[in-house]
Amino acid sequence: MGGSSPCASCKLLRRRCAKDCIFAPYFPPDDPHKFAIVHKVFGASNVSKILQELPIHQRADAVSSLVYEANARVRDPVYGCVGAISYLQNQVSQLQMQLAVAQAEILCIQMQQEPNLPTQIDQDEKSLLLSSNFNNNIPQYLGFASSSTVNQDPLKRESLWT
């Protein structure tokens, strides 16, 4: 060990912390909760396999996202992160509707002000009106609600990356 303190994972697992311990860079000994929660949800062995399959420069982000998912699952054992996804998709839909209404209002105002001229539509506005969906690449999971115990506010603006 060379005198250095074992990482949080090796402390929890009660084993020797090797020099090349895969967890050590991401689970420092001063934050035992971080590894504990990831271990509870995913298991140390599975986390190790996930990290080993990734290049080193991507492992920190992977750990951050695993910690985020583990926290979400502990807070909401039924829906986990999917509850947040469903909530955010609802928000996007509502904003899209509000935007469509506001853009229709602009068209009405423009038509009232210049009834004899063709309606001046900005090219960006036109493409926005014609585009039907912000979420072209995200599957809709609007059917998933959240458990009543979930507090959505931390997930709304929570900083995901340390």
Next chain:
Amino acid sequence: MNSGRCAACKYLRRRCPSDCIFSPYFPPNDHQRFACVHRIYGASNVGKMLQQIPSHDLRAKAADTLYFEAKYRIQDPVYGCVGMITQLHQQIHSAESELAKTQAQIAFLNSNDHAQESQVQNIETKLHPDSNILILPEQTNAAGGLWSYVPASATSTDQTSWF
């Protein structure tokens, strides 16, 4: 017995007991569902998570969401479904900005419209310097909105609206 085992017990090569925690949620006809979940969470962790949930319906939902998250983690080992959350936050931010911009535009158009109407109602008499047009004070036409000006020496009956 081989027949009647759930996908989990088939995968784990064990007997499927009558009170198997997995069997209602991992039917034998969908082996990929349990394989995904086992790969990311492990059978033991999944079993513990399901045991902690009191009702069958909620366990079913939990199994669905665990499968969803496991699938996304396999597809994207770095971000999993958290990548989707980040993307949604960005979309919300864009939509909010666009909405604010559009609402400001509406407010501007409305205030512009009011300003033009009040100009039309309050203009004073003066002779236009570059023409022989006399601008009549506080005259409204039959429509009650616009007023008209008449050339001082015009013989034509044409009237031009001005605002």
